[in-house]
Amino acid sequence: MSDMKQQISQQSEQAPIKSSKKRTCARHCKRFWWLYLIISIIIIVLVVVLIIFVAVPKVAQHKVDEAELDIQGVHILDTETNSFLMEINSTITTKGGIKANVDGFEGEMYLEDYEPHTPFVTLKFPPTTNDKHQVVNTSQHIDIPDMDAFTRYNVWFHNNETLRVTLKGKTKVKPNGLDRKSSVDFKKTLEIKGLNVFAGTEVTEGHIGLQKDANGKNFNGTAKIPNASHFTLDIGNCSFTNFIDDEKVGTLYIDNLLLVPGDNVVPITAVMDQVEIIQTLQKRPYCETGIIPFKMLGNSVVKNGQDLPYFAAALASINQTVNIDIGAIVEKDLGAKINCKD
Secondary structure: OHHHHHHHHHHHHHHHHHHHHHHHHHHHHHHOHHHHHHHHHHHHHHHHHHHHHHHHHHHHHHHHHHOEEEEEEEEEEOOOOOEEEEEEEEEEEOOOOOOEEEOOEEEEEEEOOOOOOOOOEEEEEOOEEOOOEEEEEEEEEEEOOOHHHHHHHHHHHHHOOEEEEEEEEEEEEEEOOOOOOEEEEEEEEEEEEOOHHHOOOEEEEEEEOOOOOOOOOOEEEEEEEEEOOOEEEEEEEEEEEEEEOOEEEEEEEEEEEEEOOEEEEEEEEEEEOHHHHHHHHOOOOHHHHOEEEEEEEEEEEEEOOEEOHHHHHHHOOOOEEEEEEHHHHHHHHHOOOOOOOO
């Protein structure tokens, strides 16, 4: 009995202590409510600031990094010595999600696999959104910013089956519902198809004459030039030095060349050293098939009286070999079959 009384006595002594603590806490909160309100406001402001200045930019950058840029066509037109008109038809594909507007920006293009990354062109891209599918077309007169860089790009584009080009710029993204824009980096590296030295070019028709025509030419015909890229190139008048077994045998001309994607059927003319060609045609193995491999090396490119050094350098950077059935052409036009000399 005495133990039970002692326990009841202890509980009755502790109850006022707990009650007293609650009353003290209530008085403290009532007295310092303004301090807790300030602390709450500070926490809310910090959270909002972190969201706006840290989380939103990171999300915006992530969305830009996820976007896929696809180029459907590029037109290089109105070519001049130091400038040209560049048109790009492209699409940007995103995963959608947060609605946002993307500011227009200037994008620099450079060869990804050549250091330093010197831009060969700078383009102005229009404003877009982050819709799942965006059509982005641009048309701009370009003053060539760096002739060496632009020439190098054309050489790579002419010589390679594929090459990597990077488009890089800075823009701003404004999510719907927010007044503040977030700065983001736009950088996309694309693998594009090059001209591959016009592999597959063939002369589909040819005529050779004993005398030169009014323009000083003694050969004319038709060539099929494949363009595996998405580029349309306003090249103009170009000439090629022709070689057989490293011996110069003439010059071939293509006038007003506008190269479009796919197969291009174009008229060609040439000045040929007929004596050298006939002598070559009498040698083996050429006399057995009548087919002679002509090596062609770019000589000049002129458009409306202006030299286009960037195209000329590309065509002159590497030999292109085209097999021509000269035996059949000579037999058809001159009525003579060339036999082996030995």
